[in-house]
Amino acid sequence: MYSIAAKQAKGKFAQDNIFAANNKAVALADKLGNDKVINATVGSILDEDGNLVVLDVVQEEYKKLTPRQYSSYAPIQGYAEYLDDCIDQCFGESRPAGYIRACSTPGGTGVLHHAVHNYSEIGDEILITDWHWGAYDSVIKDNNRKIRTFSLINKEGHFDLDDFRIQLNDLVSKQKNTVILLNGIANNPTGYCMTVAEWQAAVDAIRAAVENTDKNVILVPDVAYLDYSGEKKECRKFFKVFGNLPKNILVIVAYTLSKGFTLYGQRMGAMIGITSDEGVAKEFVDINQYSSRATWSNCNSAPQQAMIAICRDPAKIEKLDEERKFYFEMIQQRANIFMKEADELGIKYVPYISGFFITIPMEGAQAVCDKLQEDNIFMVPLKKGIRLAVCSVSKKKMQGLAGKLKAAMDEVGVRQ
Numbered sequence: 001m002y003s004i005a006a007k008q009a010k011g012k013f014a015q016d017n018i019f020a021a022n023n024k025a026v027a028l029a030d031k032l033g034n035d036k037v038i039n040a041t042v043g044s045i046l047d048e049d050g051n052l053v054v055l056d057v058v059q060e061e062y063k064k065l066t067p068r069q070y071s072s073y074a075p076i077q078g079y080a081e082y083l084d085d086c087i088d089q090c091f092g093e094s095r096p097a098g099y100i101r102a103c104s105t106p107g108g109t110g111v112l113h114h115a116v117h118n119y120s121e122i123g124d125e126i127l128i129t130d131w132h133w134g135a136y137d138s139v140i141k142d143n144n145r146k147i148r149t150f151s152l153i154n155k156e157g158h159f160d161l162d163d164f165r166i167q168l169n170d171l172v173s174k175q176k177n178t179v180i181l182l183n184g185i186a187n188n189p190t191g192y193c194m195t196v197a198e199w200q201a202a203v204d205a206i207r208a209a210v211e212n213t214d215k216n217v218i219l220v221p222d223v224a225y226l227d228y229s230g231e232k233k234e235c236r237k238f239f240k241v242f243g244n245l246p247k248n249i250l251v252i253v254a255y256t257l258s259k260g261f262t263l264y265g266q267r268m269g270a271m272i273g274i275t276s277d278e279g280v281a282k283e284f285v286d287i288n289q290y291s292s293r294a295t296w297s298n299c300n301s302a303p304q305q306a307m308i309a310i311c312r313d314p315a316k317i318e319k320l321d322e323e324r325k326f327y328f329e330m331i332q333q334r335a336n337i338f339m340k341e342a343d344e345l346g347i348k349y350v351p352y353i354s355g356f357f358i359t360i361p362m363e364g365a366q367a368v369c370d371k372l373q374e375d376n377i378f379m380v381p382l383k384k385g386i387r388l389a390v391c392s393v394s395k396k397k398m399q400g401l402a403g404k405l406k407a408a409m410d411e412v413g414v415r416q
């Protein structure tokens, strides 16, 4: 094949097995009817009838937007009120101590891009967990960085602090900056949630790694599923551990409106920097705003204005919280149905606490998923297991799903 791509771009392609499986499932549902197909690939909340959920309070504010509000260029950094609202919505009562600054981004993905692009050097290794969202690989590789993984969960089913420490210390010894992308709550694809004590232990390990050195660590807690990770106040407590850190540790929270406001396609989020150093805070805004200008320029005005309208009215915030609580509980109920049946059948799954996905670890995930498709069931094969989207499968369809999975595993001879 004649290639015209530049050296660093040659051979790249976006192979997205999630969208591939979803497309197949949607086409089949169109042909046979929704009730004949189980589509457990979608990473968005679907209601019990299979319709995409868009929170009512969000819909209402969207409809009220004026042309000026949705069509104007937003400031590159984002509207000031929007950025304040992101900080409030993200931290709630658990605002960490320090200088806190925010820059608008197109979703959480934009945060990951800028964090990697601006805080590591070409050729550096970026530390991520073994169980991670596939887009992490693309962001890291497309920026000409390399992937280093540590195991998220140890044999006892807890955060693997030992491996985290080993990989972290090794990278700190080799690189000036170490960027860590840590989707530690309602993890995609497992649903694992680090406890406050586990976050504290991870931060303590980072402190120890850079103490008395000229090295820096940039920790990026990816909180994409924050609003469905637990009770509102309780699930935000861990943010406190990011306060009062030495100046060579910068925390950048990857905040997004994709899930919490059900605005997936509107591409809106914010990078929220927490630092004890005023200069680092200023630099955070300067360099990230510059990169925004050089990549996507300004972000979408409409979701920023809708969020401002919601967050400036306590009654609307109350409504938002109620709606989120309802869907959080619905997802938990679906997950509980699967886990109960899986337990009865002896199917192992990675410890699930909350979030959109459950992972069933195995070798040969592709063969099992192919087998399930013969029965019009669609799940996502990963390298080390199968991802089941509990956010999108109704309780009715969830009943008996573990049994069907077990049958498919037995038929293709897969053991865990």
Ligand SMILES: Cc1ncc(COP(=O)(O)O)c(C=O)c1O
Residues within 6 Å of the ligand: 043, 106, 107, 108, 109, 110, 133, 183, 187, 188, 222, 224, 256, 257, 258, 264, 268, 269
């Ligand atoms: C782990 C994780 N991080 C971040 C995101 C953010 O996505 P977006 O860029 O759509 O906000 C997602 C979305 O699927 C995700 O699964």
